[in-house]
Amino acid sequence: MDKRSEGQNQYDIIVVGAGMVGAAMACLLARQSRDYQTGPLQIALVEARPTPEFNPHQFDPRVAAITEKSRQLLVRCGVWDGVAAKRASPYEAMEVWDAEGTGRIQFNCHDIHQPSLGHIVENAVLVESLMTEIAELDNIDLYCPAVIVDYQNDKQGISIQLEDGTPLSANLLLAADGANSAIRQHFDFDTVEWDYGHQAIVSTITTEQANQKIARQRFMPTGPLALLPLNNEGDLQHCSIVWSQETSEAERLMGLDEDQFCAELSLASEYCLGQVLRVDKRFAIPLRQRHAKDYVMHRLALIGDSAHSIHPLAGQGVNLGFADVLVLAEEIDRAVKRGLDLGDLSVLKRYQRRRKPENLAAMAAMEGFKRLFAAQPLAVRLLRNMGMSRLNQVAMVKNQLIKLAMGL
Numbered sequence: 086m087d088k089r090s091e092g093q094n095q096y097d098i099i100v101v102g103a104g105m106v107g108a109a110m111a112c113l114l115a116r117q118s119r120d121y122q123t124g125p126l127q128i129a130l131v132e133a134r135p136t137p138e139f140n141p142h143q144f145d146p147r148v149a150a151i152t153e154k155s156r157q158l159l160v161r162c163g164v165w166d167g168v169a170a171k172r173a174s175p176y177e178a179m180e181v182w183d184a185e186g187t188g189r190i191q192f193n194c195h196d197i198h199q200p201s202l203g204h205i206v207e208n209a210v211l212v213e214s215l216m217t218e219i220a221e222l223d224n225i226d227l228y229c230p231a232v233i234v235d236y237q238n239d240k241q242g243i244s245i246q247l248e249d250g251t252p253l254s255a256n257l258l259l260a261a262d263g264a265n266s267a268i269r270q271h272f273d274f275d276t277v278e279w280d281y282g283h284q285a286i287v288s289t290i291t292t293e294q295a296n297q298k299i300a301r302q303r304f305m306p307t308g309p310l311a312l313l314p315l316n317n318e319g320d321l322q323h324c325s326i327v328w329s330q331e332t333s334e335a336e337r338l339m340g341l342d343e344d345q346f347c348a349e350l351s352l353a354s355e356y357c358l359g360q361v362l363r364v365d366k367r368f369a370i371p372l373r374q375r376h377a378k379d380y381v382m383h384r385l386a387l388i389g390d391s392a393h394s395i396h397p398l399a400g401q402g403v404n405l406g407f408a409d410v411l412v413l414a415e416e417i418d419r420a421v422k423r424g425l426d427l428g429d430l431s432v433l434k435r436y437q438r439r440r441k442p443e444n445l446a447a448m449a450a451m452e453g454f455k456r457l458f459a460a461q462p463l464a465v466r467l468l469r470n471m472g473m474s475r476l477n478q479v480a481m482v483k484n485q486l487i488k489l490a491m492g493l
């Protein structure tokens with residue numbers, strides 16, 4: 086494949102953004118291309134911020150619920166053992182209930198003969214583990230921290246210029262630069278987007294009772310509260326919270342002191358883990374749904390949150406991004422083996438055709454959930470509660486649902 090000629094920095098692929106999605110993309114491409122007859126793909130990975138560091142004594146307030154399908158991608162990237170050795174919290178059951186009624190659904194991994202339903206993993210653990218593997222791969226050059234000051238996309242290829250004057254060019258550029266993607270904006274990709282009018286308060290809490298490795302979510306008319314179980318060497322007294330609230334309510338909660346916040350959170354969680362004893366530093370993240378109408382143009386593809394960002398209520402965001410990675414890696418592999426130009430629109434459109442329907446369906450489902458649980462007339466609330474209770478009793482449908490959510 087293209088060689089990195091001195092001074093020219095010519096690559097096969099440039100990945101911009103080494104968050105969870107971009108780092109996994111670079112890692113998988115570099116590893117899967119090691120045996121290519123034409124030689125491994127040469128990859129540049131450009132990241133604006135220094136790599137976050139895993140702190141064994143402190144939980145990262147940003148976590149993700151990782152499905153089995155995503156875990157298998159991390160195995161293929163050669164990083165799962167490193168992630169598990171640092172800290173990954175398997176959850177064995179999930180409980181979802183309606184704050185305004187008796188509707189409740191429970192899922193358990195034993196019902197579908199699996200050791201867990203998924204893992205709660207801190208974002209910093211994932212990114213640091215991927216970056217450790219990337220440092221071992223000699224067909225990836227990492228530019229970090231680096232600021233991109235110019236982009237060119239023409240017949241010869243796509244190129245970027247870094248602030249220190251370094252030029253990089255490639256046949257294909259993958260934008261994994263997150264929800265506010267500068268690349269998406271620079272190249273005028275149209276988006277459909279709207280504000281949820283919600284902010285998510287995230288933090289780590291210490292609770293009176295052990296979390297029993299159960300992920301809990303309570304739906305309130307003002308937004309869902311998720312209590313994601315953390316496991317620190319057998320200590321189950323911690324949870325990561327994602328408390329989505331209408332903006333004015335979120336601002337009020339952010340203004341409370343620790344004791345007041347813990348008291349309100351204990352109440353909002355219906356004391357399902359007893360009292361909330363402590364809360365770490367809180368962060369409020371505005372939530373916005375965004376979907377690029379196209380993910381690709383000649384020599385350029387958007388992946389992960391740069392293409393789609395959704396409400397965190399079902400913990401699907403990065404799992405959808407990892408699914409983008411798997412599909413795009415397959416399409417790139419197919420193109421290399423057929424001797425095609427990796428940046429050709431026909432190659433990239435195959436990726437878009439395969440990923441758009443699933444991403445759109447997930448976004449529609451999240452919007453539906455959000456509206457279903459927002460304040461509703463009594464009749465809708467009754468139906469909602471009956472529906473949840475009914476579903477909870479039909480094991481076959483419930484087990485199919487959970488397998489679907491796990492990507493099995």
Ligand SMILES: Cc1cc2nc3c(=O)[nH]c(=O)nc-3n(C[C@H](O)[C@H](O)[C@H](O)COP(=O)(O)OP(=O)(O)OC[C@H]3O[C@@H](n4cnc5c(N)ncnc54)[C@H](O)[C@@H]3O)c2cc1C
Pocket residue numbers: 101102103104105106107131132133134148149150151231232233261262263264266267285287327370388389390391397399400401402403404405406
């Ligand atoms: C409160 C909350 C809870 C969530 N919980 C879950 C969950 O449980 N499960 C789940 O699947 N998803 C969850 N998500 C969604 C998940 O966090 C995102 O989908 C995921 O972070 C997207 O990863 P990414 O790599 O695409 O983007 P990002 O994580 O945003 O990474 C983008 C990277 O690009 C870099 N970058 C940006 N601009 C440039 C530039 N110009 N040049 C170079 N580098 C650049 C950034 O520094 C960053 O490292 C949650 C989201 C929120 C807000």
